[in-house]
Amino acid sequence: MKCNKAIKELSAYLDGELDAELRQTLEAHLTYCNHCHAVYDTTKKTIELYCDGKLFSLPEDVRARLHDALRRKLQECK
Amino acid sequence: MAQTPQVALARDESHLISEAKAGNYAAFEELVNRYEKKIYRLGMNITGNREDAEDVLQEAFLKAFEHLPEFREDSRFYTWVVRIAVNEALMKLRKRRSSREVPMESQEDDSGEVVVREFADWKPNPEQVFAQVELERILQTAANSLPPGFRTVFYLRDVEGLSTEETAEVLNLSVGAVKARLFRARLRLREELSKIFKRGANS
Numbered sequence: 001m002k003c004n005k006a007i008k009e010l011s012a013y014l015d016g017e018l019d020a021e022l023r024q025t026l027e028a029h030l031t032y033c034n035h036c037h038a039v040y041d042t043t044k045k046t047i048e049l050y051c052d053g054k055l056f057s058l059p060e061d062v063r064a065r066l067h068d069a070l071r072r073k074l075q076e077c078k
Numbered sequence: 079m080a081q082t083p084q085v086a087l088a089r090d091e092s093h094l095i096s097e098a099k100a101g102n103y104a105a106f107e108e109l110v111n112r113y114e115k116k117i118y119r120l121g122m123n124i125t126g127n128r129e130d131a132e133d134v135l136q137e138a139f140l141k142a143f144e145h146l147p148e149f150r151e152d153s154r155f156y157t158w159v160v161r162i163a164v165n166e167a168l169m170k171l172r173k174r175r176s177s178r179e180v181p182m183e184s185q186e187d188d189s190g191e192v193v194v195r196e197f198a199d200w201k202p203n204p205e206q207v208f209a210q211v212e213l214e215r216i217l218q219t220a221a222n223s224l225p226p227g228f229r230t231v232f233y234l235r236d237v238e239g240l241s242t243e244e245t246a247e248v249l250n251l252s253v254g255a256v257k258a259r260l261f262r263a264r265l266r267l268r269e270e271l272s273k274i275f276k277r278g279a280n281s
Contacts, residue, residue: 007194011261015242035197039268042200042275046268047236050221052205055214056122058115062132066114067107069136073143074103 001029006036010043095155099146106146110139113156116238117163123233124167126222134170138163153247160238161248164230171226192265196272204275220270224263231256232263 006029012018013026030037097105114135121134142149142159149158205213221229227249234245235256246256 007192007265008261011257011264014264038197038199039194039265042196042272043264043268045200045204045275046264046271049205049213049271050123050217050233050237050267054210055217056119056131058118058135062118062128062135063114065132066110066136066139070107070110070139070143073140 001025003029003033003036006030006033007039010036010040013040014044014047091155092151095146095149095151099149106143109155113159114139116156117159120160120163120233120238121167122218123221123237124164124226124230125170126218130167130170130174134163134166137166141166153244157240157244157248160234160240164234164248168226168230192262194265194269196269196276198272198276198278200272200275201277204271216271216274220267223270224266228259228263228266231259232267235260236264 006026009018009022009026013023018026030040091109094105094109098109117138118131118135121131121138122128125131125134138159141162145162149155201207208216221232224232230249231245231251234240234248235242240248242253242256242260245251246253249256251259
């Protein structure tokens with residue numbers, strides 16, 4: 001497998017969407033190719049960083065204003 | 079019959095929705111409590127700033143409240159609110175830079191070759207090396223370098239955990255377009271972050 005083909009299949013591989021044969025060929029390539037392995041590894045880390053639950057946490061004052069707005073809406077609808 | 083919020087809490091989502099539709103505000107508030115953090119984060123991620131994210135959060139739940147009678151339970155409540163929030167967020171972006179950018183219909187080709195330039199491993203644990211605020215800034219700058227139609231796919235699939243089909247439904251895209259955009263978004267974000275996190279980088 002060539003590097004550009006490996007990179008192309010990386011996203012589907014991360015999602016577990018490759019068939020067994022292609023997956024094994026890609027995994028063999030990742031074992032031997034440092035470049036592609038680094039791309040694979042850092043793509044996984046990229047996703048993990050954005051998924052970090054501590055990021056962009058909801059500030060308490062923003063939450064309070066949301067619930068105030070909803071209660072005002074509720075009063076209007078009554 | 080009046081129910082305590084505790085009773086509402088213990089019930090599953092379809093019961094909460096029925097209760098909310100019947101006018102039980104505590105049930106609706108419980109639904110808000112479940113998803114407000116995610117919707118705020120979604121707003122932050124798509125619009126890239128706190129004021130817009132707060133507007134998106136409020137508008138999404140106010141509209142959900144208003145249109146709850148129209149909500150059909152053939153999709154998840156969360157997916158429905160996400161769709162409302164994404165529309166609000168994209169509208170914000172359109173207003174902000176209508177002259178420069180068309181959010182979903184990016185001029186960028188979905189299918190062209192992705193060029194990978196950064197092949198280095200990263201320094202370990204960037205989440206521990208950088209302060210929270212600094213890390214947020216880095217991630218947001220990288221995300222903002224992507225067309226909104228690409229970063230929105232990335233957030234819905236990889237951060238909010240929607241399936242490919244749900245993402246396609248929310249954004250009115252084909253399943254193939256979602257996969258193509260996700261692939262490009264992941265690699266481009268990785269490329270941007272590699273400039274900062276790779277071994278040997280200064281910062």
